[in-house]
Amino acid sequence: MTKNIDWSAVRKDIASLLHQPEYDDGSAGPVLVRLAWHSAGTYDAESDTGGSNGAGMRYEAEGGDPANAGLQHARVFLEPIKSKYPDATYADLWTLAGVVAIKEMGGPEIKWQPGRTDYVDDSKLPPRGRLPDAAQGNDHLRNIFYRMGFNDQEIVALSGAHNLGRCHSDRSGFEGAWVNNPTRFSNTYFNLMLSRTWKEKVLKNGNKQFVYYDEDADEELMMLPTDLALLSDDKFRKWVETYAKDKNKFFEDFAAVFEKLMELGLVRDETGKVLNTDNVRGGYHS
Ligand code: CCH
Numbered sequence: 492m493t494k495n496i497d498w499s500a501v502r503k504d505i506a507s508l509l510h511q512p513e514y515d516d517g518s519a520g521p522v523l524v525r526l527a528w529h530s531a532g533t534y535d536a537e538s539d540t541g542g543s544n545g546a547g548m549r550y551e552a553e554g555g556d557p558a559n560a561g562l563q564h565a566r567v568f569l570e571p572i573k574s575k576y577p578d579a580t581y582a583d584l585w586t587l588a589g590v591v592a593i594k595e596m597g598g599p600e601i602k603w604q605p606g607r608t609d610y611v612d613d614s615k616l617p618p619r620g621r622l623p624d625a626a627q628g629n630d631h632l633r634n635i636f637y638r639m640g641f642n643d644q645e646i647v648a649l650s651g652a653h654n655l656g657r658c659h660s661d662r663s664g665f666e667g668a669w670v671n672n673p674t675r676f677s678n679t680y681f682n683l684m685l686s687r688t689w690k691e692k693v694l695k696n697g698n699k700q701f702v703y704y705d706e707d708a709d710e711e712l713m714m715l716p717t718d719l720a721l722l723s724d725d726k727f728r729k730w731v732e733t734y735a736k737d738k739n740k741f742f743e744d745f746a747a748v749f750e751k752l753m754e755l756g757l758v759r760d761e762t763g764k765v766l767n768t769d770n771v772r773g774g775y776h777s
């Protein structure tokens with residue numbers, strides 16, 4: 492059971508650490524959103540393993556997954572919050588930080604509930620390789636997201652998070668931002684995907700991405716192979732078109748699917764209390 496934590500105070504404190512003039516585009520927001528997503532996106536519905544419960548990324552087995560490179564920045568940003576609210580679990584703080592960051596960057600209000608534990612059961616640690624590989628295509632996206640329990644519409648809605656932030660050559664080996672205002676949540680990613688001519692570019696490390704030179708911003712924007720793969724499949728493409736046209740619909744659907752992502756693996760009673768904290772016994776607590 493969550494102790495008496497003033498979550499609205501925690502939200503305010505998270506909001507006030509987002510402004511980071513020395514970091515990336517001046518905001519910790521995008522990397523916090525990615526931390527929230529990677530903490531949850533390891534979920535496998537069939538074996539009921541992975542997910543945000545347990546905050547397993549604190550440990551090398553999960554934190555050292557190359558897919559999580561760079562997320563230590565996000566975790567470090569949140570340390571002062573953890574020190575101020577020691578009873579809040581990391582698993583709750585990481586997911587809440589993503590939700591607060593999205594809202595503060597102009598995105599939708601996403602429902603969020605506390606109650607996650609920081610206990611880790613070794614037998615439930617997700618193996619590496621559960622997070623998506625940007626070099627791949629639609630079959631891979633479906634394998635990864637169907638495994639978590641998402642459908643095609645939800646896959647496209649979730650991908651809209653790439654309105655935020657950027658790729659870093661020293662983290663993923665890709666480079667650049669998807670939009671020229673990457674700290675403002677919007678549906679621009681879908682509009683650009685459809686309306687610009689994307690040219691393949693091979694980076695020095697051999698990675699392939701797609702680029703478009705934006706003259707107004709004097710900046711090269713990018714798309715990952717998995718982003719553009721959404722256009723080559725009718726079932727995905729129709730949602731890209733819907734979200735490009737209808738920002739409200741995108742915000743609504745994104746809020747619902749991000750809430751679902753943050754809840755993967757949690758079982759709650761009707762009061763919202765998490766019931767499956769005792770199935771993660773035998774691990775460590777920090
Ligand atoms: Fe993502 N993402 N993501 N992504 N992502 C990257 C960055 C961000 C994929 C690959 C990458 C989602 C889905 C996918 C964010 C949110 C979400 C990067 C660059 C790669 C590569 C990392 C770096 O170099 O720092 C792939 C493949 C998929 C498949 O669907 C989903 C879902 C979400 C959230 C709902 C955010 C935010 C970033 C920016 C991070 C930053 O540091 O700026």
